[in-house]
Amino acid sequence: MSVAINESVKKIEDKLIQYRRDFHQYPEPAWTEFRTTSKIIHYLKEWGYSIKFNSDIIAEEAMMGVPSEAHLEKCMQRAIEQGADPELVQLMKGGKTGVVAELDCGPGPVIALRFDIDSNDIQEVETDDHRPYREHFSSKNPKAMHACGHDGHATIGLGTAEILASMKDQLSGKIRIIFQPGEEGVRGARAMVEAGVVDDVDYIIGGHIGFKAENNGDLICATNKFLATTKLDVIFTGKPAHAGAAPQEGKNALLAAASAALNLHAISRHGEGASRINVGVFEAGQGRNIIPPNALIKLETRGESSTIDQYMVAEAKRIVQAAATMYDVTCEIKVMGGTSSGTSDLDIADIVAESAQAIPYFTNIVKSMDFGAAEDFAHLLSTVQENGGKGTYYMLGAKRAAGHHDDHFDFNEEVLAAGVELNVRTVLKVAGKAQ
Numbered sequence: 555m556s557v558a559i560n561e562s563v564k565k566i567e568d569k570l571i572q573y574r575r576d577f578h579q580y581p582e583p584a585w586t587e588f589r590t591t592s593k594i595i596h597y598l599k600e601w602g603y604s605i606k607f608n609s610d611i612i613a614e615e616a617m618m619g620v621p622s623e624a625h626l627e628k629c630m631q632r633a634i635e636q637g638a639d640p641e642l643v644q645l646m647k648g649g650k651t652g653v654v655a656e657l658d659c660g661p662g663p664v665i666a667l668r669f670d671i672d673s674n675d676i677q678e679v680e681t682d683d684h685r686p687y688r689e690h691f692s693s694k695n696p697k698a699m700h701a702c703g704h705d706g707h708a709t710i711g712l713g714t715a716e717i718l719a720s721m722k723d724q725l726s727g728k729i730r731i732i733f734q735p736g737e738e739g740v741r742g743a744r745a746m747v748e749a750g751v752v753d754d755v756d757y758i759i760g761g762h763i764g765f766k767a768e769n770n771g772d773l774i775c776a777t778n779k780f781l782a783t784t785k786l787d788v789i790f791t792g793k794p795a796h797a798g799a800a801p802q803e804g805k806n807a808l809l810a811a812a813s814a815a816l817n818l819h820a821i822s823r824h825g826e827g828a829s830r831i832n833v834g835v836f837e838a839g840q841g842r843n844i845i846p847p848n849a850l851i852k853l854e855t856r857g858e859s860s861t862i863d864q865y866m867v868a869e870a871k872r873i874v875q876a877a878a879t880m881y882d883v884t885c886e887i888k889v890m891g892g893t894s895s896g897t898s899d900l901d902i903a904d905i906v907a908e909s910a911q912a913i914p915y916f917t918n919i920v921k922s923m924d925f926g927a928a929e930d931f932a933h934l935l936s937t938v939q940e941n942g943g944k945g946t947y948y949m950l951g952a953k954r955a956a957g958h959h960d961d962h963f964d965f966n967e968e969v970l971a972a973g974v975e976l977n978v979r980t981v982l983k984v985a986g987k988a989q
């Protein structure tokens with residue numbers, strides 16, 4: 555069987571590279587993955603999966619950081635022009651992108667595999683030292699680029715789906731393949747959790763190309779200590795007035811925001827673990843001689859545990875409100891994204907490690923590593939764990955042309971087939987009939 559899996563993955567390797575290069579050319583940031591989702595659904599149906607999308611997998615009230623209606627409309631139109639199925643695109647109205655596919659293999663565990671599919675808000679570089687440009691598969695969408703490798707994740711998801719479908723008679727239980735929108739800005743997982751996508755899941759596997767697995771052949775089987783995080787936008791609204799003739803009639807939103815920004819960085823540390831806060835954007839005012847009636851700050855909090863992050867958020871909200879009160883302006887706080895903390899189960903990581911030993915690509919297999927960053931897989935994982943299930947998040951090593959979120963980002967495509975084989979072997983170990 556060992557050789558057979560390797561051969562069936564080899565057979566689709568060229569196709570995997572084509573998928574990846576197609577997704578790379580048409581990158582779609584969070585909640586606008588209309589074309590990407592449409593293409594994925596098309597393939598999944600061909601392989602006999604039952605498909606769920608739209609409100610069945612996305613709880614509207616839990617969607618965070620959704621672009622404006624007008625922007626969504628534009629992206630839907632673009633997706634259709636770029637080859638998406640118009641009917642499917644209409645059904646994803648409101649940004650309800652992403653898809654969950656299921657293969658029912660009879661009684662047995664529910665095993666979920668999660669792949670994120672969104673791109674970044676980055677303009678891809680167009681110079682000959684950048685392979686995607688040189689080889690004509692760089693982004694066709696302005697200010698959008700797959701600079702994190704999610705084009706590779708969507709591809710690995712498709713490859714895994716195709717091979718597993720061809721081995722259905724060797725599997726038991728339910729194989730659920732989750733193509734998640736909006737990972738960037740940690741916006742998408744919560745809406746899927748709230749829609750019940752992982753409620754009955756016994757095992758969940760997710761992963762990422764690169765990050766701490768920096769070289770070809772590296773594999774980190776479990777990632778620990780995901781930081782919990784919350785992304786907030788705060789809009790302060792005051793009252794404009796002539797700064798020379800009648801400043802007493804104005805209400806200064808800029809000063810309220812400035813006071814908030816300074817004091818947000820003065821939140822006391824938490825005794826139970828690491829925390830972070832950053833005000834990363836500050837925009838305010840209209841003109842030199844006008845009391846500024848408007849201000850916007852964008853900030854994020856992080857915590858080693860969800861409790862610590864919630865403490866940071868509660869303090870941040872208190873400080874923002876107090877700053878608004880001090881300057882007699884109003885403030886609106888919008889949650890733009892967020893995810894919980896999380897840690898992988900090492901016994902599941904052992905299964906991943908065992909699977910990797912049969913794959914020649916993986917030459918440096920590491921059991922586990924701390925993450926020290928946020929990924930909204932943590933929300934899916936911790937939900938599964940709270941319900942008594944288990945899971946792990948692996949990192950697939952691949953040589954990169956530049957760091958994640960860099961406009962020169964690119965990765966060694968050999969990792970695609972290796973990632974597919976790793977998933978297939980892991981699923982077989984967990985849900986194979988031979989077990």
Ligand SMILES: [Zn+2]
Nearest residue numbers: 702703704762
């Ligand atoms: Zn990423």
